[in-house]
Amino acid sequence: xxxxxxxxxxxxxxxxxxxDTIVTEVLNCVIYTRVSSKEQMDTNQSxxxxxxxxxxxxxxxxxxxxxxxxxxxxxxxxxxxxxxNRMLKFVKASKEEITYILxxxxxxxxxxxxxxxxxxxxxxxxxxxxxxxxxxxxxNSHAGALQQNIQFIFSKYDNDxxxxxxxxxxxxxxxxxxxxxxxxxxxxxxxGAEKQTxxxxxxxxxxxxxxxxxxxxxxxxxxxxKLANYGMKMPKQTLTDTFRNPFYCGYLSHNLLNGxxxxxxxxxxxxxxxxxxxxxxxxxxxxxxxxxxxxxxLRVFVKDAETGVPFTGYLVKKKGLxxxxxxxxxxxxNRSVKIMHSKFHELLxxxxxxxxxxxxxxxxxxxxxxxxxxxxxxxxxxxxxxLHSAEEEFKxxxxxxxxxxxxxxxxxxxxxxxxKKVKAISEELAKLEQNLSNPKELINYTCKMACNLSKxxxxxxxxxKQMFQNTMFPAGLGxxxxxxxxxxxxxxxxxxxxxxxxxxxxxxxxxxxxxxIEKSRSVPRTGLEPVHLAAHAPQTCLSTNSNxxxxxxxxRKFGNFF
Numbered sequence: 001x002x003x004x005x006x007x008x009x010x011x012x013x014x015x016x017x018x019x020d021t022i023v024t025e026v027l028n029c030v031i032y033t034r035v036s037s038k039e040q041m042d043t044n045q046s047x048x049x050x051x052x053x054x055x056x057x058x059x060x061x062x063x064x065x066x067x068x069x070x071x072x073x074x075x076x077x078x079x080x081x082x083x084x085n086r087m088l089k090f091v092k093a094s095k096e097e098i099t100y101i102l103x104x105x106x107x108x109x110x111x112x113x114x115x116x117x118x119x120x121x122x123x124x125x126x127x128x129x130x131x132x133x134x135x136x137x138x139x140n141s142h143a144g145a146l147q148q149n150i151q152f153i154f155s156k157y158d159n160d161x162x163x164x165x166x167x168x169x170x171x172x173x174x175x176x177x178x179x180x181x182x183x184x185x186x187x188x189x190x191x192g193a194e195k196q197t198x199x200x201x202x203x204x205x206x207x208x209x210x211x212x213x214x215x216x217x218x219x220x221x222x223x224x225x226k227l228a229n230y231g232m233k234m235p236k237q238t239l240t241d242t243f244r245n246p247f248y249c250g251y252l253s254h255n256l257l258n259g260x261x262x263x264x265x266x267x268x269x270x271x272x273x274x275x276x277x278x279x280x281x282x283x284x285x286x287x288x289x290x291x292x293x294x295x296x297x298l299r300v301f302v303k304d305a306e307t308g309v310p311f312t313g314y315l316v317k318k319k320g321l322x323x324x325x326x327x328x329x330x331x332x333x334n335r336s337v338k339i340m341h342s343k344f345h346e347l348l349x350x351x352x353x354x355x356x357x358x359x360x361x362x363x364x365x366x367x368x369x370x371x372x373x374x375x376x377x378x379x380x381x382x383x384x385x386x387l388h389s390a391e392e393e394f395k396x397x398x399x400x401x402x403x404x405x406x407x408x409x410x411x412x413x414x415x416x417x418x419x420k421k422v423k424a425i426s427e428e429l430a431k432l433e434q435n436l437s438n439p440k441e442l443i444n445y446t447c448k449m450a451c452n453l454s455k456x457x458x459x460x461x462x463x464x465k466q467m468f469q470n471t472m473f474p475a476g477l478g479x480x481x482x483x484x485x486x487x488x489x490x491x492x493x494x495x496x497x498x499x500x501x502x503x504x505x506x507x508x509x510x511x512x513x514x515x516x517i518e519k520s521r522s523v524p525r526t527g528l529e530p531v532h533l534a535a536h537a538p539q540t541c542l543s544t545n546s547n548x549x550x551x552x553x554x555x556r557k558f559g560n561f562f
Contacts, residue, residue: 029063029100029131031055032087034070034108047071050104057102057133066096084110088119091128098128106132106151107158116152171256177265180254184247185234186269198266206232207242211270214243215277216466249275267427295322297465298340298477304333305478305487313337333481340479347486348453351472351499355451361498365443383429390425394418450498 033050051068058065069087091098101123103109109130110116120130120139129139135151138144170180178196183189186207190197206227213223220236227234234242246253250268251261293299296313303310304326311324311333324340326333353361397418401411449456457468469477475490 026062026064027099028066028094028096029058029102030067030069030087030091030098031058031065031102032070032084032109033068033104034081034083035073050108053104053133054102057131057136063100063102066094066098088123091123092126100129100131102131102133104132105134106130106148108132110152112152117149120148120152167256174252174254174257174262177252177263179247179252179264179266184245185238185242186248187266196265200267200269203232204269206230207248208269210234210239211243211248211274211278212467212470213463215274216463216470218463218466222463243278246275267430294462295337296324297462297469298324298344301466301469302340302477302479302486304331305480307331308478311340311479333479335479335481339484343479343484343486344457344477345454347477347488348457348472351450351491351495352453353447353450353498358447358451362443362447365447365498366440369439369443380429383425387422387425387429390418390422394422446494447498450495453495 031051031054033047033054035046047070051071055065057063067087067090069090070083072083087101091101101109106116109132110119123130124139124145130148131137131139132151137148137151139148173180179198183198186200186204187198188201190199210223210227213226214220218226220239224234224236224239227239242248246261247264247266248269249272250264250266252264253261293313295315298311299313300310302324307326307328309326309328309331312327313322313324315322322337324335324337394415397406397411397415400406401408401415453472457465460468472492472495473488473490474492475488478487479485480487
């Protein structure tokens with residue numbers, strides 16, 4: 001007896017906490033449910049199923065439910081989740097001790113691997129255990145804790161595999177020329193299309209115009225202001241990103257392409273050349289885009305005819321006079337603004353028409369327009385028939401492949417060929433589908449311009465002069481200092497044609513319009529595509545690509561000249 005009493009007295013000096021052998025109290029728990037995406041939440045009952053299983057487990061094991069958390073879509077690849085963190089805060093601060101967090105499965109709790117293991121360890125220190133009701137594990141034992149940690153790691157591994165498969169799929173899509181994500185401003189997806197189809201929307205023309213404005217030296221702030229006037233709000237940073245996005249010239253740029261570009265299937269909004277000009281990728285001896293100076297509108301636009309080096313400009317402060325200069329060692333070409341501008345006026349005068357010939361010229365241009373649109377109508381009918389035939393052939397091929405009558409190799413070979421054929425015909429047809437609501441207004445405006453070219457240039461500000469110059473002489477100008485004369489390889493075809501017709505008219509003493517008629521009818525069909533032309537070659541002007549009448553009326557619309 002004495003020995004037993006001594007044992008009881010000595011027990012007071014034992015270390016450690018005695019384990020409870022009998023648990024009579026009801027333990028508390030919370031339930032956490034989640035899905036990975038909004039689509040999952042909207043289209044199935046997964047959240048309800050998770051909640052139902054957790055509640056049944058709580059009832060079966062006599063657990064008192066103190067709260068519900070989650071019930072929404074939260075990605076488990078990160079532990080920075082609103083509902084998840086609200087739950088953790090609750091279980092740690094609750095006055096009623098929480099013993100369990102019930103989840104449907106451990107991957108519903110977290111897919112972060114080592115981070116999930118750390119969170120589970122920290123919760124256990126305050127007496128909270130994570131219990132997956134479909135994977136019940138006694139985490140109070142070392143073996144149970146190890147098993148739970150292994151499941152956390154496998155959940156992260158599975159998540160990483162899924163992510164990699166998704167990334168590989170998106171990369172393959174990009175390499176095929178298909179975009180992922182929201183279409184850039186100026187484009188939209190065609191809903192219901194069999195394959196991804198991106199087209200230029202109503203904002204596309206404004207975005208294209210913004211590229212041209214920038215290429216002509218307009219500042220970002222001014223472009224933002226002009227776009228806002230036409231109803232397009234575009235912050236300066238967004239505008240900068242837009243100008244650096246090769247999507248607009250037909251290429252795809254994405255982080256998943258690992259520093260490479262892919263040719264896109266969407267229609268380009270601008271040419272590669274314009275994209276280069278805007279981003280200054282094609283420079284001549286390091287010269288950058290024009291800085292605004294109303295006194296030097298020809299700077300950089302005009303180059304030395306012999307070397308191709310652009311003219312810069314400077315101010316002689318003592319005289320208060322501006323000069324143009326070829327800024328390169330070994331070249332000594334200096335000309336006053338007065339001389340350069342006077343010679344430019346002489347150049348413009350070659351493309352001005354005598355107002356006396358204005359009315360017959362308008363009539364002749366009207367005949368030319370009618371001739372072109374009549375040709376367009378017949379060509380559109382022919383192309384529409386070709387497109388219908390090509391689409392039917394492609395449809396039959398797809399159907400036979402689906403029925404197993406055509407092998408994959410044969411389908412791939414001929415399918416790609418047919419797809420290219422359909423695309424080529426569609427692009428040609430799209431060019432002809434363009435329309436002009438008021439050709440008479442366009443002709444009147446064009447002729448008005450041609451009567452006042454020098455005056456228009458003089459009255460414009462820096463930006464208007466830049467656009468005027470690029471419209472008239474798309475390839476820029478060269479200045480031959482030896483003979484004090486401008487050279488140009490390319491002149492806007494409309495003004496060149498008008499000048500030729502006006503010259504023929506003035507040389508025709510009898511006043512007949514036969515020469516006009518023959519010249520205008522010899523012009524090939526082009527639709528409304530903008531065109532350029534080498535000077536004095538009207539017979540080919542409407543078969544190339546640059547500023548035509550449609551381009552002229554478009555520029556008037558955007559207020560580039562008046």
